[in-house]
Amino acid sequence: MSDTLPTTFDPAAIEARWYQHWETNGLFRPERPEAEAYTIVNPPPNVTGSLHIGHALDNTLQDVVIRYERLRGKDALWVVGTDHAGIATQMVVERQMEARQDKRTNYSREAFVEKVWEWKAESGGTITHQLRRLGCSMDWSREQFTMDLHFTKAVIKTFVDLYNDGLIYRDKRLVNWDPKLKTAISDLEVETQTIAGSFWHFKYPLADGARLDDGRDYLEVATTRPETMLADMAVAVNPADERYQSVIGKHVILPLTGRRIPVIADEHADPELGSGCVKITPGHDFNDFEVGKRAGFAAAEMLNMLDAEANVCQTADGLVPEEFLGLHRFRRDGVDGARELVVARMKALGLLIPHVTKSKDGEEIEHDAEPRQIATPFGDRGGVVIEPWLTDQWYVNAAELAKKPIAAVRSGEIQIVPKTWEKTFFNWMENIQPWCVSRQLWWGHRIPxxxxxxxxxxxxxxxxxxxxxxxxxxxxxxxxxxxxxxxxxxxxxxxxxxxxxxxxxxxxxxxxxxxxxxxxxxxxxxxxxxxxxxxxxxxxxxxxxxxDVLDTWFSSALWPFATLGWPDSPSPLAGEDGARSASGEGAAAQAAASAADPSPNPLPQGAGASLLQKHFPNSLLISGFDILFFWDARMMMMGFYNMGTKPWDRLYLHGLVRAADGAKMSKSKGNVVDPLGLIDQYGADALRFFMAAMESQGRDIKMDEKRVEGYRNFATKLWNAARFCQSNGIGASDTIKAPPARLAANQWIIGEVAACVTEIERAMADLRFDAAANAIYQFTWSKFCDWYLELVKPVLSPLP
Known part of the structure; x- marks a missing residue:
């Protein structure tokens, strides 16, 4: 140590100075061509994103592993980059345009995409700068983006190959439709909220003089979505429900539309719930869609009563009354919607069954509906209620692609840590549904x-x-x-x-x-x-x-190998059974739109056959359990499909960072913790040590600022210990091997160092971050500072 350490420990100044030194000198990727490879790919954050507490945990754990393996002499590569985040990025740019009284549709598609590239060049690097503040030792010389030219080529080739192999197809199915954004969205982008709603009961008149055994000439159905009555195609009863045996196979005349619809038997109808009769609207409900298929309705025959903005449109049979056409599904801006009009018309026809309550004095009071708390899906970005909507979309045969990942996890070829997540993995993968990969956007990889x-x-x-x-x-x-x-x-x-x-x-x-x-x-x-x-x-x-463009999860599924140069570089297993050909003809379909990428090179530095050959499969993936199916499982599918082998050896799934009371953090609750604020106050090392120390396999982390402060004190103690050593002429060692020790205290501390190293190695082998952090903490504080330094003080400063 040539410079005298300041008296006061100032983490902000120290961390910034050393990080710049490490990055400038290429120390995050030392030249080790002959060394054993160790590779981690960073889950690419959205280019629109800012560092949140989940990022802080995820990236801290990755940094711990990559620094550890780098110190062990391996050719440690931590791949870094960002995701183009189709919906989020398009929203950001459109909002900026709206602030200028402008809108996307004033431009051609190409002109709008050009504006998105301009936004990325100016504002798209926020989170990468924040990752540097966290101290992440990523290989920034190879930073990548999922819309880079080489990455686009990989995406388009994968789509074409899947199509030619019969694994991608166009189909009419229900999707999560966001009426505000006017696009299909994934399940991950749907937030279920419990809101106050109503439960209406209606009479559906039986046709052809049919009656129930009790003499009623109608079926009672209950629904929380009366507006969808306009597209009902059946009424379902449980096949074992004795009350309705006489009318199974009969018909009802659907009120308001006059549509004649069958009474079908299906176990989806619960005899214990309400009247036991369920209205079936296969074009606007996921459960009803499956019931409709079992009843023999082809998807092309299922009725759709809403347009892309959730306004009522005419169904294929032309039976929706004109007064409903153009109405929004709900009341909006003080104007009644289709829901309110359906209820009013049913009530006027005497077909609304009132909900009856009693006042304090016993008087019966009739209400149009029964109040209920209803779990309702909202789009996490559009902020409006999601509509199950029947559309033509592109789908991947996920069930076929899931076979090899399932076998790999079962055989131990891929290890999931903690192992307890395997049951969840198998349950989802073995019941996987077709994967909708098309999105109705302008920004993204356009479908070829x-x-x-x-x-x-x-x-x-x-x-x-x-x-x-x-x-x-x-x-x-x-x-x-x-x-x-x-x-x-x-x-x-x-x-x-x-x-x-x-x-x-x-x-x-x-x-x-x-x-x-x-x-x-x-x-x-x-x-x-x-x-x-x-x-x-x-x-x-x-x-x-x-x-349409492709779902961003489709492109990010290629991250473990497209970032290493595929398809321009051959697969490590090219030619073996199950590996795709690495050749690609022509420029990617998205090349023109991507030409505005400010990066001058189509491939990042160092990409080539040797990089892919050496660093694929990756060694480890660390991710939150919440994207196990959206990203991790799909990387497995694409790894086996494109490369003929697994994408990585091990998958480590960490928990969530929760509020101090254990509640899930959310902006609406006001309990979100800003990691940058914690770094400003306590330093990045204190936050990182807290994350590592609290990461116990299979458990969520409760945020505790007092413990972060405690680790800031730990860093201060380590700083003061270094100052003590410096003031007594003790500097850095020139060798890893311990010097000869004559004093008993030195012999003891060398033994303790060796024991601590062994404990850390054991913990890291099992990915027990908490155990590794505890070993470091206990050795540093309890043994080195509290005992060893006190024992050597008389030697360093003998009494006169």
Missing amino acids: AWYGPVVYSNEEKPSAEFPSTGIGVQSPHEPLIGNASTDYDTTFIALDKDEAERQATEYIRSKGQELKVRFFESRADAFAALFAKTLDMRVEYPMWQDS
Whole structure:
């Protein structure tokens, strides 16, 4: 130690100075080409994000491991980068535009995407600077972004390969629809809140003179969503419910619409709940969708009564009364919505069964509905009630891709720590549903699907065609979202636009025609050109690209290997069974949109065959248990699919950081703790030591600022101990090996150091962060400071 340590311990100044020294000198990734590899990929935070307490825990644990392995001499690589965060980023940019009385739709798609890139260049680095303040020793020279050109290439290639292998397809199913953002969202982006609501009871008249055994000519149904009555397709009763045996297979006449719907038997109906009769609206309820399928309703036949903004639209059978069309589903801005009008009309028809209560004096009081506390899904960003909505979306056959990860965890090829999470993993993976990967946004990896009308040969009979052409197309109307049913379209899945054009040309020629391909931005633009007579389909073939982008979880699932150079670098197992070909033809479909990326290089420094060969599979993944299925499991799927092997050896799942009283932190509760504030007050080391010391496998962490303060005192004690040593001429050792020891105190402390090292090694091997931190704390405070320094003081300062 050449410089005298200041009297006062000031963590802010010390941490900033040393971090800059480490990063500037490349010490987070020392050159060790011959050393054993050790690799961790950082869960890429949203580019819009700021450091929260969960990030602080997650990244502290990763930093502990990577620094430990680096000190053990390994070629330790900690991959860092950010996620493009489709919904969140588009929202941020649109809000900035709204503040300027501007909006996205004033621009072309390309112009808007350019504005997002501009925002990223100016404001997208907040969280990476905050990770530096936390002290994370990441390899910043290779920082990456999920919209980088090389990453986009990996995303598009994966989609094309999955499609060609029959593992990705377009289907009509229910999704979580956010009417404010006008896009499908994942389950992770849905927050369930318990709110005050109502439970209405209605009469559904039986048809054809049918009656129940008790003489009633109606079925009583109860619902918390009366507005969806407009799209009811059945009433379900339990097959074992004796009250309704006589009417199973009969029909009711749905009030308001006059729709004739069947009474079906399904175990979804609970005889103990309400009347035991359940209205079935398969187009607007996830449970009802499954009931509808069991009853024989095809998805294409299921009725949809709401548009993308949750306003009432006409159903396919045309039976929704005109007075409901255009109404919002709920009361809004002081105007009654479809819910209020349905209740009013049912009451006027005498088909509302009142809820009866008694006053204090015993008088019966009738109410339109029974008050209930209802668990209601909200979009975490849009902030409005999520609508289960029947749409055409792209899906991945997750059940097929889940097979190899399940086998790997069962065999121990992939180790989950703590092991108790394996049961949850198997339960979800073995019952996994198709994965919806399309989103109705402009910012993101645009789906590499192009559409064009069906071309008929002279021998084929078209179901619909334009006059004087042999090209069949759907009736000219613009669908609410995305693209209309592929029944009337030919789909071309390609790595880029040029390849899509080649496929289309080959397809047209296979039908005996010679047409020139002409690209349009959308189906609507193609139809507009046709009706304006600027498109001549006798000589031109219109094509348009799918307007949707991919779910960000789809791209982040490639993080363990796309960050290392795949597909430009060959897979370590290329050619083996189950490994995908690493070759990729042409530029990625998103290359043009990504061209504004401020990074000058298509690949980060050091990417290449040697990097992928050496650092894949990764050694360890550390993540919160809450993204086990959204990210961790999908990385397993994509690792086995694209690379033919597991993405990492071990998966460590940590708990949540909770408020001091054990409650989950949320902004609405006002109990969120800002880690940057704690760093300002106590230093990054104090916060990090708290996180490590409190991380006990399988348990959440309760936030305790007093303990953070205690570890600040621990750092101060260590600082004072160093100052004491410095003042007595004791400096850093030149060797790892302990010097010869003659004094009994020195012999004792060397033994204690060795014992502490052994204890730390044992703890780290088992990923027991709390045990490792405790070993360091006890040795430093109780043995080194309290005993050893006191024992050597007489030697260093002998009495006269």
